[in-house]
Amino acid sequence: MSVATAPRARLARRGGWPEALTSTDHKQIGLNLGACSLFFFLLGGVFALILRTQLAQSNMQVLSDNSYNEIFTMHGSTMIYLFVTPMAVAMATYLVPLQIGAVRLSAPRLSLAGFWTWLAGGLVMESSWLTADGAGRTGWSSYVPMSNSTNTPGVGQDLWVIGVILVALGLTAMSICVTVTVARRRAPGMALLRMPVFTWTALLSVLMIVAAFPMLILAMTLLFIDRTGAGHIYTGFAGAIDYQDLFWFFGHPVVYVMFFPYLGGAAEAVAVNAHKRWFGYTAFVVSIMMFSALSMAVWSHHMYTTGGVTNQYFAFTSTLLLVPAGIEYFDMIGTLIGGAIVLRASMLFALTFFLQFLVGGLSGVFVASPVLDYHAYGTYIVVAHFHYTLFAGSIFGFFAAAYHWFPKLTGALLREGLGKLQLAVMVIGTNLTFFPMFFLGNDGMPRRVSRYPTHPEWGTLNLLETIGAGIIALGVLIFLINVIVSLRRRIVAGDDPWLGHTLEWATTSPPPPLNFEAPLPPVRSYAPLLDLREQQLDRERRLEGAPA
């Protein structure tokens, strides 16, 4: 066990908010980041509902064109920069040290400073609403020349750009801490190939952040310089392509940052609820290493139709992504086969994550093909595709993780009944909202428009989507009620309510300041607690079989 000899009496006592806000305990930093992300999730959700209200029928007058641009920009930006990505980092910051048996995070001050930089970025970005010219309004990708000061003047767009820079700085700092922690603080016995599945997914996510997010900072800094009039960097066609190259060098990997930790969470939930160790562990590790590296080498597939990239190479690497993705599904099925499966809310969310992500993944095969992408580009097919990966996929993975680890974070169980109700409601809402988008897109409905031609079929499909969005909101509301009810009228979880496999279940719920008070169990595989239980069972069997 790691030895930290700081006197216990001097460690922060939980309670007061000044302690909570300045704490260098990775659990507190993770909780703070997670809680703020969740708040932004609700905000981004409200933006989505406003968008869907405008689109419910062909000529609704809820929003002006300009406000529509602001709302869809801030919906995407809030969800990506302020919820799904930071929530992934929050999960890594909270869980990774526990899973690897470390008593603390490396460089916790850097992580804390990163959290505050990120939060400042979020507030700056949302503060663009308060400006006279309105919020950021050129999409989450903010393409040049649309986003330059001639086409989108005003301080609101400047604040959006600054917000993105701060967010990227903060998350990069926090990711460095997780990377170093995994490298330096694993418990005795925990060789690399004994790290839990979630830890692997988190490690690769933070590596992608460290390698790719600086390009976002660079892209946005240059855009800001251009906007102030101090430079002429992104000029002409070449400038527009350069911006996109820089942006998508970050923009594709971030999709995987928004996927891996949720995949890891769902995988842990599947393994624990099947009472089996994750099947094909080594293949899984190798495959997600390939998966994440490949995802750093596909960025130009967002630019097929610009004529400024080599489509063949990027189509090749993009299609290659199928191989590691297939291995993950194979492993998931292998874990289920022969398992003693318990269909808890976490398990159901995890299985739904895998099923619905399949729709997102398979539609990705289509848009990875340049020929088909010329048809799909800029239409609702793309919107359907990435909402199936990010919402139907990652968000369901997030809820799987939430139901799985909430007891560890709080010491209380979430209500199973409400969880299953939430799942049912959200499955209906999600598919009602996003599946019709495939038909609309295939029919040529462009994305990012506030009005569309009056056409009976389009009207019906859009109305269905709007109803679906309302149903999703209901699902999220059920989750919030569940959290409040479960915290108010607590059902005590105990240290290890699910018979977990990994070290975080070997400590109290919530864990103490230095994570582990009792000595850690020996680590001989990636499921040390399962090893212990199997040994115990073996011993009991041998005693039963032994002559009296």
Next chain:
Amino acid sequence: MRGGAIAILAWATVLLVLFIGNWIWDAKPVNAATAAFAAVVTYATGVALWLARREALRPGPPAPRSEPESVPQSSLAAVLIGLSVGTILFGLAWANFLVYFGAGILVLSLGRLVLELRSERATRRRLLGEEEPR
């Protein structure tokens, strides 16, 4: 610590191979520069870990840590650094005085950070001193 750099260097190598492929088929200067940057950052992380401790490249499970460390419980300096960076950049878009204000806070918080780190080091030295007689 043991083996910590291996995964990172392995990943960096896969990246490098892919980026070379990218360079062969799509030799654009911007792409070469971004890819090179990512590969260099990843390799540098691995190498830094190896320089900190050589066992970072040795495979196998880590051994128990024996050296004591002092664990910080909170850091006002870190909070202020984050917020002052935010203030400076916010000021660039909003009002210049915030840039100076933020820079002032940043300098003060860096000063406080030095104090925090020194007291942490002192605690550690005291712990080491207490351990020695044993």
